[in-house]
Every structure is written in C-alpha cells, then in structure tokens.
Amino acid sequence: MRKKIDIDEVTLSKLKLLAAFENNNVKGLVEEAVSRFVAEKEKQIFYDLNQEEKEDLGLLLLMQQADSSDFVSREAVMDILDEE
Numbered sequence: 001m002r003k004k005i006d007i008d009e010v011t012l013s014k015l016k017l018l019a020a021f022e023n024n025n026v027k028g029l030v031e032e033a034v035s036r037f038v039a040e041k042e043k044q045i046f047y048d049l050n051q052e053e054k055e056d057l058g059l060l061l062l063m064q065q066a067d068s069s070d071f072v073s074r075e076a077v078m079d080i081l082d083e084e
Contacts, residue, residue, distance in 0.1 A: 007015070019029045049057065
C-alpha cells in the first residue's frame with residue numbers, strides 16, 4: 001500500500017543522514033521504524049492486560065487455530081460437561 005506522509009525538512013534531512021549510515025534508503029528506514037513502533041505497542045498492550053483478558057486472548061487464538069470443518073454433536077459436548 002502506498003501512502004504519502006508529510007515530513008518536515010529537518011526531520012527529512014536527519015532521516016537521509018541516518019539512511020546513509022545504515023546503508024538503507026529513507027523509505028526502508030521509515031518502514032523499519034514504523035514496524036518496530038507497532039511491535040512495541042503490541043507488546044505493551046499485551047503486558048497491560050489483566051490475567052482474565054490474557055486468558056480470553058489465548059482462547060481466541062486457540063479457537064482461530066481450530067479446524068472449523070470438525071463437527072461435534074451436542075450430545076458429545078453435554079457428555080463431556082457431565083463428566084466434570
């Protein structure tokens with residue numbers, strides 16, 4: 001996806017200098033910076049969750065990995081629940 005952003009001249013000059021030192025271009029440098037920022041924010045959001053919210057997120061991730069073509073009858077589920 002291509003997006004245009006406005007960057008002031010001072011910041012752009014600094015980005016060009018950093019890109020030269022990193023042997024990269026400005027676009028690559030900005031993409032890397034944004035990716036790191038997003039990853040850090042994701043980690044921070046996860047660490048700020050309470051235990052119940054972490055369990056809910058874990059359950060959601062497990063449910064997304066489940067095979068949706070598998071079918072279990074209502075009776076089988078009720079039997080399992082009755083065992084406990």
